Amino acid sequence: MSHKPDRREFLKTGLIASAAMLSAGPATLLGALDARAEELPDLAVAYGRDPAKMARAAVEAVGGMKRFVKAGNKVVIKPNMSFASGPKAASNTEPAVVEEVARMALEAGASRISVLDNVLHAPNECLSLSKIPEYCSRVPNTTVHNVQAKRMFKETPVPNGKQLRSMEIMTEVLDADVLIAVPVGKSHSSSGVSLSMKGMMGLIYDRRSFHSRYDLHDAIVDMCFVLKPALVVVDGTRILSSGGPGGPGKVIPLNLVIASPDMVAADAQMVALGTWYDRKLEPHQVRHIRNAAERKLGRSDLQNMSIKKIEL
């Protein structure tokens, strides 16, 4: 159906277009001119006892939240809260870390912050036991939701996927300006570890088929080319060293939080710093991290990266 645009419509489209140009222009300019970007580390690890302070310090070290979240942005935070267990069980992200990331996003000017996961256990139990809604309720404009209904997802193509051609992603994530992953460090019975990369499966409608129809490790990498968070904050206050993803398993306190704009680097660092199934692992010993680095999703060569360590 074609029709001539009337004046009102013309003005509206014009306004939107110019607004878009104006807002996009400075952002790209700033990005290019940002001299600090040269000095910022690839990755930061904060050590301490206070989860919130560690999260803040780590994010500050990689440029602060303002580097990732602009005023008025809609932000989606992806924690782990898929299991009906408390923070000590380490199947879910430490709620204080999630809260602090949300608070930093708010301070950076986010207009709306949604903490989202597609949970596995009984939804109400997951939300209440994880304590993530309880903590995040203290941050204005922040909501925590379990998203499972089919209508809340949208089929999205996966260009150049090795295993995936398309997948159904939460519409709210597609609509968001910024995606932040806040996984807990944990083991996983299929993928070895479940960190920011594997955690992105919590934003997908049908994750079962990842396991049953695809090569899981390549499928994870395919997915992360589409679902690539701007910032990753890995909760290493304690890790689920075995028995993951759901536990129960061996929980080891590491008292650290990792932050990086590179999801592969963040995951690689977590693997290197943790103990998994009673042994130490190199990042490239985890299939999906190795594949991700080979396919240039991000870097896993920790020895060549600039890593900032902060003691609190």
Added chain:
Amino acid sequence: MRFQRITQTVTLILFLGLFLLAASPFPDGLGVDLFLRLDPLVDLGTVVAARDFQVFLLPGFILLASAFLFGRVFCGHICPMGTTLDVLERTAKTSRKSPTKTNSREAAGDYRAWKYLCLLVILAGAAGGVSLVFVGSPLSLVTRFYALVVHPVALALLDAALALVSPLASHTRFAELAHVQVDQRVFATGAFVAAFFVAMTALAYVQPRFWCRNLCPTGALFGLCSRSPRVRRKVNDSCTGCGRCIRGCPTAAISEDPTQTDHAECIVCLRCVSVCPEAAVSFGTIRGAAAKPAAKIDLSRRRLFLAMGSGLATAGLIRTGIHQPVPKIRDRPLRDGELIRPPGALPEAAFLERCIRCGECMKACPTNTLQPIWLKAGLEGIFSPIMLPRLGPCAVGCNVCGQVCPTGAIRNLPLIEKRHAKVGTAWIARETCLVWEQDKKCLVCDEVCPYGAVAFRPVEGKMNAVPFVTGTKCTGCGWCECKCPVEGTSAIRVGIAGEIRLNRGSYVEKSREYGFVFKIKETGPGGLAPGTFDAPDSAPAEGPGRQGSPASGTGLPPGIILK
């Protein structure tokens, strides 16, 4: 609005409110099944068929006794079946004004005796030990209609509406609508139940409230008790005989002489009072000679015997059906191996004597595993509930089916008892199991089992350890069957072997006697919730890896490469 419409609206809202509350978690102490027990046919039929009286079956008898005082108030004001049919008839616009001649008691008398025949068939069946209550009880029918048709369809519509509305609301203060999620329900036999109601509504083209006038056996029961009620319709001398009340009467209870009423047909809707231009009609007590003897029921002795005979013959047929135990040859009834009754269901024969197929348990079941059956248990078992574990497991922390059952066909058990009411045993179909048949690494059945009843052991010739079911630990809850990643029929299935069905007594003691040990798996640090295993969509494990694992045998996940 007329008085009747107000009472009907209020009682329908009450009925629907209790209906919706029949869910897990269950509001303790609330008799959500009250309306079902208000139906005297449910109570009488169950008491006679089961030869057993329970106090909770009293409400219907009290209501029936009240008919001696107030007539069929239940039919006109309380019965949700009547209200539902009124709404359906109104929506379908079946009601047209009946000319006097076809709506007087004399003219419309052709079918009304049928309901007494229906009642007789059901009571004769009950006397023969077979419950046919579900065929005719209006409360059973209407609850089944709401449970299997209205509720699931309403949920589906709600979901569709949310999908439509939530994007529009995203910039309003109703933005949170985008996160509202509605659990969907699916049922077998729903279309059949719907068709029955379509037919009942269509019959209103013949006569308004066709069901209530001519077919409803509960109405017949009330009619028998309200042949000469204390409070009744009376007409004073100002009646001009205009016939408006005759035309307006929904049950054709008024004679060609409008001062005469068939009280057994009158449902006290009070329409005749409101339409009378002379205000000649009222309801009240009549003393002495003014009380005329009640009109006769138009039933020949031959038809009465026929009805009673049909009921007894039906009972006889069912009691000699193939699903009945044959004494001395085989005292256990022949049963389909997958006829898994809900936990706490009485022994099969006693269960079928009591189950009125109202669908309340299926409505309440949080995992949708309870489903009505067609002929899996013979004609006598139609619409009765079974567990369909492939669709959903029996939730460990739930005992709602027994709590909502109006007749005690499923026992109302405390959680600990319910967890010991073993419904069957899982077995592994090795020829389709990914591990047994294809030597793949898959642990799903073990990981989801709340009771640790699946054990993986190495066997010769297999690279991966293979699953075995420990029958003494398995309650038949069906988590394994539900979550087995094999497409189509599960490779681990629950059968009725080992089920415990008790008329009375403790399941905990009985299972101890049999040597069963039902113990919920250890919880982790930080504490797993009691409802951990109860989510309809939960999947602690996410299925097997597609490829064989090089790390197999090391105990490491396939995602880790060893140096």
